[in-house]
Amino acid sequence: MSKLRVMNIVGARPQIIKASAISRAISKEFSNDIEEIIVHTGQHYDRELSEIFFDELEIRRPDFNLQVGSGRHGRQTGMIMERIEDVMLSEKPDCVIIYGDTNSTLAAALAASKQHFPVVHVEAGMRSFNKQMPEELNRIVADHASTLLFAPTNTAFKNLMNEGFRPENVSPYSINNPRVILTGDIMFDNSLFYASLAEKKKKDLLHNMGIEEGKFVLVTIHRDINTDDPVRLGNIFSTLKKISDENRITMVLPLHPRTMIALKNNLPELYAEVTESEFMKLIRPVSFLEMILLEGKAKLIVTDSGGVQKESHFFSKPCIVLRKETEWVELVKNGTVKLADADPEKIKEAWDYFLNNSGDLQYPAFYGDGKAAEAILAEILLVFKH
Numbered sequence: 248m249s250k251l252r253v254m255n256i257v258g259a260r261p262q263i264i265k266a267s268a269i270s271r272a273i274s275k276e277f278s279n280d281i282e283e284i285i286v287h288t289g290q291h292y293d294r295e296l297s298e299i300f301f302d303e304l305e306i307r308r309p310d311f312n313l314q315v316g317s318g319r320h321g322r323q324t325g326m327i328m329e330r331i332e333d334v335m336l337s338e339k340p341d342c343v344i345i346y347g348d349t350n351s352t353l354a355a356a357l358a359a360s361k362q363h364f365p366v367v368h369v370e371a372g373m374r375s376f377n378k379q380m381p382e383e384l385n386r387i388v389a390d391h392a393s394t395l396l397f398a399p400t401n402t403a404f405k406n407l408m409n410e411g412f413r414p415e416n417v418s419p420y421s422i423n424n425p426r427v428i429l430t431g432d433i434m435f436d437n438s439l440f441y442a443s444l445a446e447k448k449k450k451d452l453l454h455n456m457g458i459e460e461g462k463f464v465l466v467t468i469h470r471d472i473n474t475d476d477p478v479r480l481g482n483i484f485s486t487l488k489k490i491s492d493e494n495r496i497t498m499v500l501p502l503h504p505r506t507m508i509a510l511k512n513n514l515p516e517l518y519a520e521v522t523e524s525e526f527m528k529l530i531r532p533v534s535f536l537e538m539i540l541l542e543g544k545a546k547l548i549v550t551d552s553g554g555v556q557k558e559s560h561f562f563s564k565p566c567i568v569l570r571k572e573t574e575w576v577e578l579v580k581n582g583t584v585k586l587a588d589a590d591p592e593k594i595k596e597a598w599d600y601f602l603n604n605s606g607d608l609q610y611p612a613f614y615g616d617g618k619a620a621e622a623i624l625a626e627i628l629l630v631f632k633h
């Protein structure tokens with residue numbers, strides 16, 4: 248019997264990391280049954296947002312790189328659709344795996360489903376219920392174009408039920424009769440797998456950065472609502488600077504290039520203040536092993552990232568989220584994530600709360616057993632194997 252041809256689609260940083268869990272499981276357990284074709288849309292192209300992950304996580308280089316680069320939503324999504332359709336038509340995959348909620352996810356979902364290649368959505372059912380967020384539209388469309396939907400959390404599964412997906416559907420599955428399954432989160436698989444490797448391979452990182460375990464705050468900011476609005480960006484950076492000055496605590500900020508550009512260009516005075524500050528370390532994006540090591544050693548995490556807020560939980564760290572809402576609602580209910588928006592008062596309130604209560608916090612296992620990738624691949628084989 249011929250192998251199942253699975254097209255693994257990546258484009259942005261977190262998708263390369265997510266796809267590594269699937270690629271790893273294919274090589275370890277499914278290489279006799281599954282042939283993987285890796286397509287990179289080129290949405291992220293800087294070494295620190297792309298290539299570094301292929302090197303470090305030992306992922307095979309993409310079979311195709313569509314090199315779309317940056318651009319407005321319509322142009323970027325359209326270019327990916329146009330180029331990826333050609334690749335799909337020539338490669339004829341048995342199914343196409345998409346991750347999360349980026350423009351690459353949306354474009355691949357539309358291109359594949361319109362050519363009747365079944366779509367597998369990993370991280371299905373996440374909702375912020377804010378359709379002004381570009382990712383929310385991407386997620387909804389991706390889910391409704393999919394044949395196989397893997398929900399990482401109970402909430403995600405319920406969200407899909409509320410949108411009319413049915414757990415009782417039976418084979419043969421299709422876009423009109425999709426299969427929805429709760430599997431846990433492949434990023435939990437990754438954190439478990441790479442945590443000890445990070446300890447080994449990056450053991451000098453803190454020393455080289457001049458920081459000490461438990462004595463720094465890790466900060467990431469990249470979401471468009473924060474970077475593209477100078478008032479929000481200004482509030483965030485001036486509040487963080489104030490907290491670091493008052494508490495004499497180091498903040499480590501591996502900044503996405505869009506945030507660095509926005510701060511430099513739109514708020515040059517504040518940029519000068521924070522870069523001259525004794526406590527604010529603005530650095531370039533770091534590798535995944537470096538990132539999870541920093542997460543594990545930080546006192547607290549401040550972020551607007553979906554992935555980073557979840558990793559804060561994997562590494563039992565309190566987390567202040569610079570958004571009004573989140574898709575990972577169980578973390579907020581659990582009290583270990585506080586939504587502070589870009590509001591100086593709320594950020595300070597959350598900081599004070601965690602400073603006084605971090606000993607009482609619990610970090611239950613919300614995200615599965617660390618074997619989500621294997622469960623996903625076993626199901627893909629069951630559903631699509633000819």
Ligand code: UD1
Pocket residue numbers: 259260261290291292293296317318348349350351381382469470471503504505508
């Ligand atoms: C994208 C995703 C977002 C995800 C994030 C992960 C969409 C709509 N957004 O946001 O959901 O959380 O990736 O990191 O798909 N840039 C570079 N180098 C690069 C790539 C981008 O400098 O390699 C800069 C460019 O100025 C670009 C800007 O970042 O215009 C935004 O890039 P883009 O891919 O559009 O969105 P992200 O903010 O990265």
Ligand code: UDP
Pocket residue numbers: 260261264467469501502531532533534535536538539551552553554555558
């Ligand atoms: N990450 C990284 N280096 C960094 C910042 C983030 O390796 O400098 C990782 C992080 O550990 C997480 C993922 O990138 O696994 C999250 O990506 P991002 O914040 O860009 O996007 P989101 O998860 O919000 O879509």
